Amino acid sequence: MSTIGFIGLGIMGSPMAGHLVKAGHDVTGYDIGPKGLEKLKEAGGSAAASVAEAVSDKNVIITMLPQDEHIEQVFPEIVEHSVPGSLYIDFSTITPKTAKWTAEQGKKNGLRVLDAPVSGGENGAINAALSIMVGGSEADFAAATPIFEAVGKTFALVGGSGAGQxxxxxxxxxxxxxxxxxxxxxxxxxxxxxxxxxxxxxxxxxxxxxxxxxxxxxxxxxxxxxxxxxxxxxxxxxxxxxxxxxxxxxxxxxxxxxxxxxxxxxxxxxxxxxxxxxxxxxxxxxxxxxx
Incomplete structure (x- = not known):
C-alpha cells in the first residue's frame, strides 16, 4: 500500500481521498478549508497543516485542484519537499500545456508524473465510479493502477504527457x-x-x-x-x-x-x-x- 499526500479535498477530492483510505493506503491530506480535512480524519486519514507536510516522505502525491493557477502555485512546493522517485498524479482538469510543464519540471527533479483528469462528477467521486484519462509513461501508469482502481471504474493510458488533458x-x-x-x-x-x-x-x-x-x-x-x-x-x-x-x-x-x-x-x-x-x-x- 502507498503513503499518499493528497492536495485538494473539495467536492471531488474529499470522497476520492476517503476511498484511498478504505483501500488501505496511508493518506495525508491538505486543503485551505477545514471541511475536507475533517472528513478525511473521520475516514481514517491524517490532516496536514501545509503542502510541504502533506507531501514529505510520501511515495505518491496527488492533486485535485480547480484550475491551472492552483497547480502552478503548489507544484513548486511539491517538487521542493517530495522524495525523488515519488509518483505524482494530477487528477485536476487543466490545460495540456500546464500538464506538460509539470511533467517536464517533475522529470528534472526526479518525480514521475501522470496527468489523470477524471469524468463522472460528484456522484462518480462518491461512488468510486470515475472515468480516468491518463497521460504519461506505461511504467508510471502501471504503478498508479492501484490508485485508479480505488477511485475509478474506467481508466486508460491515452498517450504521453498532456494526453489525458x-x-x-x-x-x-x-x-x-x-x-x-x-x-x-x-x-x-x-x-x-x-x-x-x-x-x-x-x-x-x-x-x-x-x-x-x-x-x-x-x-x-x-x-x-x-x-x-x-x-x-x-x-x-x-x-x-x-x-x-x-x-x-x-x-x-x-x-x-x-x-x-x-x-x-x-x-x-x-x-x-x-x-x-x-x-x-x-x-x-x-x-x-x-x-
Missing amino acids: CVKAANQLVVGGTYALVAEAILLMENLGADAAKGLDVLAGGLAGSKILELKRETMLARNFVPGFRIDLHHKDMGIILQAAREAEVSIPMGALTAQLIAAGRAMGYGSLDHSGLLLVAEALSGRGEA
Whole structure:
C-alpha cells in the first residue's frame, strides 16, 4: 500500500481521498478549508497543516485542484519537499500545456508524473465510479493502477504527457454540447404539449440515449440544479477546449457555440448551479423563465 499526500479535498477530492483510505493506503491530506480535512480524519486519514507536510516522505502525491493557477502555485512546493522517485498524479482538469510543464519540471527533479483528469462528477467521486484519462509513461501508469482502481471504474493510458488533458477536453466538449441539446429537447416537448418525462424515458432507451439522460433527466425536468459540477467550472473547461482547438488548428463550431451558451449562463448569474442549468439559458433564449 502507498503513503499518499493528497492536495485538494473539495467536492471531488474529499470522497476520492476517503476511498484511498478504505483501500488501505496511508493518506495525508491538505486543503485551505477545514471541511475536507475533517472528513478525511473521520475516514481514517491524517490532516496536514501545509503542502510541504502533506507531501514529505510520501511515495505518491496527488492533486485535485480547480484550475491551472492552483497547480502552478503548489507544484513548486511539491517538487521542493517530495522524495525523488515519488509518483505524482494530477487528477485536476487543466490545460495540456500546464500538464506538460509539470511533467517536464517533475522529470528534472526526479518525480514521475501522470496527468489523470477524471469524468463522472460528484456522484462518480462518491461512488468510486470515475472515468480516468491518463497521460504519461506505461511504467508510471502501471504503478498508479492501484490508485485508479480505488477511485475509478474506467481508466486508460491515452498517450504521453498532456494526453489525458486532451481527452478530458474532448469529454467536456461532448458533455457541454449534450446538455445544451437535452435542454432544447425538453423545452421542445414541453411547449408542444408532449409528456416530457415519458419522452425523455424513450429517448434514453434509444439512439439518443446518454449518461446525461440516464442520470440527469429527472432533475432537469424538476429544475433542480444543485451542483455536481458547476457552470463556472465548465466555463473554465470550455476555455481550455477553445485554446486547445486553436493550437491544434481544429475547427469546432459546435464547441464554440456551446462555450457561448455556458458563458451566457454564467453571465445570467447561474455560475454556481450544476451545468445541467443550461436549461435555464435555453428557457431565456425562448423568452421563458426568469432571465
